[in-house]
Amino acid sequence: MLLAQHPGRIPGLSAVAQKASFCTMRETVEDNADPELYSPHPEVRGMTLLNREAFKRTVVVPVLKVKKEIVHTLMKSLKHAVLRRPGLKRVIEDPGDEGSKLVILDPHKVPEFSLGQAEQEVLKQLNIPPEVSRYNLELTYENFKSEEILRAVLPEGQDVASGFSRVGHIAHFNLRDHQLPYRHLIGQVIIDKNPGITCVVNKTSIIDSTYRNFEMEVLAGESNLVTKVKENNISYDLDFAKVYWNPRLSTEHGRIVELLKPGDVLFDVFAGIGPFAIPAAKKKCVVFANDLNPESYKWLLHNCKLNKVDNKIKAFNLDGRDFLLGPVREELSKALALEKEEQKPAVHIVMNLPASALEFLDVFRHLLVGEPCSAALLPMVHCYGFSKHENPAKEIQERAEASLGASLDGRCSTYLVRNVAPNKEMLCISFQVPADVLYKRPCPAEEKPASKRLRTSKDFTEEKLAS
Numbered sequence: 001m002l003l004a005q006h007p008g009r010i011p012g013l014s015a016v017a018q019k020a021s022f023c024t025m026r027e028t029v030e031d032n033a034d035p036e037l038y039s040p041h042p043e044v045r046g047m048t049l050l051n052r053e054a055f056k057r058t059v060v061v062p063v064l065k066v067k068k069e070i071v072h073t074l075m076k077s078l079k080h081a082v083l084r085r086p087g088l089k090r091v092i093e094d095p096g097d098e099g100s101k102l103v104i105l106d107p108h109k110v111p112e113f114s115l116g117q118a119e120q121e122v123l124k125q126l127n128i129p130p131e132v133s134r135y136n137l138e139l140t141y142e143n144f145k146s147e148e149i150l151r152a153v154l155p156e157g158q159d160v161a162s163g164f165s166r167v168g169h170i171a172h173f174n175l176r177d178h179q180l181p182y183r184h185l186i187g188q189v190i191i192d193k194n195p196g197i198t199c200v201v202n203k204t205s206i207i208d209s210t211y212r213n214f215e216m217e218v219l220a221g222e223s224n225l226v227t228k229v230k231e232n233n234i235s236y237d238l239d240f241a242k243v244y245w246n247p248r249l250s251t252e253h254g255r256i257v258e259l260l261k262p263g264d265v266l267f268d269v270f271a272g273i274g275p276f277a278i279p280a281a282k283k284k285c286v287v288f289a290n291d292l293n294p295e296s297y298k299w300l301l302h303n304c305k306l307n308k309v310d311n312k313i314k315a316f317n318l319d320g321r322d323f324l325l326g327p328v329r330e331e332l333s334k335a336l337a338l339e340k341e342e343q344k345p346a347v348h349i350v351m352n353l354p355a356s357a358l359e360f361l362d363v364f365r366h367l368l369v370g371e372p373c374s375a376a377l378l379p380m381v382h383c384y385g386f387s388k389h390e391n392p393a394k395e396i397q398e399r400a401e402a403s404l405g406a407s408l409d410g411r412c413s414t415y416l417v418r419n420v421a422p423n424k425e426m427l428c429i430s431f432q433v434p435a436d437v438l439y440k441r442p443c444p445a446e447e448k449p450a451s452k453r454l455r456t457s458k459d460f461t462e463e464k465l466a467s
Helices: 014-020 067-075 115-124 146-153 177-193 248-258 275-280 294-306 318-336 356-362 392-404 457-466
Strands: 057-067 092-093 100-104 131-141 165-167 168-174 199-203 216-221 227-231 234-239 265-267 287-290 313-316 347-351 378-389 412-419 424-431
Touching: 067 100, 067 115, 100 115, 100 131, 131 313, 165 248, 168 177, 177 199, 177 216, 177 248, 227 248, 234 294, 248 275, 248 313, 248 412, 265 275, 265 318, 275 287, 275 294, 275 313, 275 347, 287 318, 294 313, 313 318, 318 347, 318 356, 347 356, 356 392, 378 392, 392 412, 392 424
Parallel strands: 168 199, 265 287, 265 347, 287 313, 347 378
Antiparallel strands: 057 100, 057 131, 092 100, 165 168, 199 216, 227 234, 378 424, 412 424
């Protein structure tokens, strides 16, 4: 960093100070330790096109003159009082003494340019003069944090757009209306301050409930939205513009997979690109994964091969209701018809479409025909939903019961996944489908017409190809 000094208590600084006065850019020198000391230049307020030079500012900071051989020892002893700023050296050359260094202190920790009693004791033990000198320190755009830059630029009192989701090389924002005039500047600042981010996007529409994707605007950087992500030690490729991916669900994906044991059967009704299905397959579960979005289905197949589980997952590109009525019903009938109970695997059905998954639960009404299996083998459903209710767990349970046509009192658990927005929660309700809901007992005298036979996954595939 270029440092200009006031003539002060350190010998030999006068010449340097005179040299620095020939700087062509007008600078403001602050010589008190106020809370806004490290704010960018006030004139950047309202900037919409990023001008990095405009952030240059000179402030006065305290420094200690220290012999070179004891700088390391002093830094360890006074680390709480040393200045810490991005891209800024804390120890610099002393232009007036080759045998010494200047240690820059934090003005907020050294008010009035005077050390406290504890710090003076440290200096006394190290035989360092306790004199604190004033030093003109030039701060540039590189020395400010992204939040400091945006707070200085956006209108006073407005929320700062510092939070975003990171998806591979992409930073994803949901900007508010008052932030939109500054969106391109925000995007460039995020790229500058976050290594590895080369594209910044802003969501411009609500999530489409059919394919779970949304329109977005590229604010800064490259327009390539095909990216790589890693979650729970598993890699995924995806096109962020065409499929749904939310890094905030990483913990929830891991929680559900943790419930599974090798040999269990997992039906993933709204699988996306595979964040439940692929780790379950790696855990040696039998997995059936489905998604209506053709792009999600394509990337699901791709990621199965990428993670070498393509021979362990049977993938489908069906509507969720058709998947439940076809492949799920067929495979459930097989799994629960095994002769020995110890051979029957635990069955889990994941329904992660929180905008509407609860409305699909009516499919389980009399999904199977015959004598019920033992209660321990009834399939476990994990269904997700949004709630704005003051008691979200109760509301989610009531909606699930309405779809099933049965009470879940004492037979379900609800888990708060995350807060989506103010007064909007995402929850997961888990329950075993009650036997009287799942099974329809056949009448002995009733013949089963051929036209009423159960449709198989083959039927659904043929119907889809025909359409």
